Amino acid sequence: MTVTYQTEVASIRNFGVFWKLLFRWRGSIYKLVWPDLSLYIVLYFTLNMSYRFAMNEHHRQLFEEVSRYCANFSTFIPMSFVLGFYVTIVVNRWWEQYLAMPWPDPLAVFVSTNIHGNARQYTE
Secondary structure, X not given: OOOOOHHHHHHOOOOOHHHHHHHHXXXXXXXXXXXXXXXXXXXXXXXXXXXXXXXXXXHHHHHHXXXXXXXXXXXXXXXXXXXXXXXXXXXXXXXXXXXXXXXXXHHHHHHHHHXXXXXXXXXX
């Protein structure tokens, strides 16, 4: 389903039109991502503020050790390797859809072999 916003874009002349239109957009990627993004931002700032203001020196060192431990294990599976699998899956799905499209040539051959009738020769 296609939703057009041409009348809203053409008639609005105020500042901030882009943001107003972006939040009205029904097919927006932002409407899909905002819950995850807001949870990430809240968790990030909670950890950041607790590290800066709530932890003493011993807890900060423990937090840094856990961060280094996680950073060491994050390099075991590189992101390009994971993205390679994802791209392979996407391309394979696309190729399967491409192969599933009917082409007119086999259909024309099938119809021409199954239709029987008089073949008249027209010569001039």
